[in-house]
Amino acid sequence: MIVTPLQPERIGEVLHLMELGEPYIFARTLSDYWLYATLFSSTCPVAVADDDTVAGAVMAFRSQDDPADVYVQDVMTHPRHRRRGIARALLESVRARADTWGCRRLYLTSEPDNQEAHASWIALGFVNVPGDREIHGVSVVSDFKGLGRHRAVYQLTLD
Ligand SMILES: CC(C)(COP(=O)(O)OP(=O)(O)OC[C@H]1O[C@@H](n2cnc3c(N)ncnc32)[C@H](O)[C@@H]1OP(=O)(O)O)[C@@H](O)C(=O)NCCC(=O)NCCS
Structure with a gap:
């Protein structure tokens, strides 16, 4: 499993992954994921499994109103891959990015x-x-x- 920033090529897969998160997560639109992949990829990591499928994803954003804050909007692990440390690894990736910015x-x-x-x-x-x-x-x-x-x-x- 590798953790890598969301790329535009993966947004269809991420949308389908998020559809599995109901009732707690609802997929956003392809345009939203395009935005995340294009403007916010360093805080929107995806976990790619050994079979090259997306096993989990986190969408997070640094606040422009309070740049010390990073808000985590969605955390989703594919039901087949839960309890294997994927959410942990994805959030650690966001945390590392926030650390480099000096966020609090x-x-x-x-x-x-x-x-x-x-x-x-x-x-x-x-x-x-x-x-x-x-x-x-x-x-x-x-x-x-x-x-x-x-x-x-x-x-x-x-x-
Ligand atoms: C919540 C969610 C993201 C956790 O993802 P995950 O990849 O399974 O989490 P991890 O394996 O990284 O778990 C980290 C720790 O959290 C705790 N944890 C995770 N799932 C748990 C569960 N079902 N019950 C109890 N503890 C749990 C455990 O302590 C775990 O560490 P451990 O397995 O070493 O004991 C996942 O259950 C999910 O996608 N749920 C549906 C979508 C959702 O509700 N997202 C949050 C909406 S805001």
């Missing part, structure tokens, strides 16, 4: 009931940011992404 924080959100994601973020050193309510033992920020769009927020502070 990676952060992401997930749905309050996404227990696999919660377990992963905690195992990978992220902290569940205290919110204003608790759902299934997960701290949640109400309306984080707009009215009724409550999210569990996680962050990893960079040294």
